[in-house]
Amino acid sequence: MRDMRLLLLIAAIVGVFLIVRTLLLSNSRRKAPLPERLKEQGTVVRCAHCGMHVPQFEAHRSGNRMYCSREHALEDARNHQDG
Ligand SMILES: [Zn+2]
Missing domain, CATH: 3.30.60 (Wheat Germ Agglutinin (Isolectin 2); domain 1)
Incomplete structure (x- = not known):
């Protein structure tokens, strides 16, 4: 029973880590600067x-x-x- 809880905890930590990583990656991609040409x-x-x-x-x-x-x-x- 204790081992089962430990596995669930590890799975939860990995899941949160993956979600945070995905959010950070999509954020940095959205922040890409506009090409200089567009401003001119x-x-x-x-x-x-x-x-x-x-x-x-x-x-x-x-x-x-x-x-x-x-x-x-x-x-x-x-x-x-x-x-
Ligand atoms: Zn012409």
């Missing part, structure tokens, strides 16, 4: 070629103008050269 998404610029709005960190700069892609920056530069 507030700033949006307009492509000087097609007028599309893109986040500043994704925009391509050419002189004073901003573009949605490198292709549009090159294309616009080529158009200006031809006149």
Whole structure:
């Protein structure tokens, strides 16, 4: 009878330990910091070629103008050269 109680006590301690460990692990996972990029998404610029709005960190700069892609920056530069 005494051995049975001891086994139940050990099982209870192990159970509590596992529950606490699971809670601690899920907590630390939820606290993961937001990517830096998300914070910068507030700033949006307009492509000087097609007028599309893109986040500043994704925009391509050419002189004073901003573009949605490198292709549009090159294309616009080529158009200006031809006149
Ligand atoms: Zn564009």
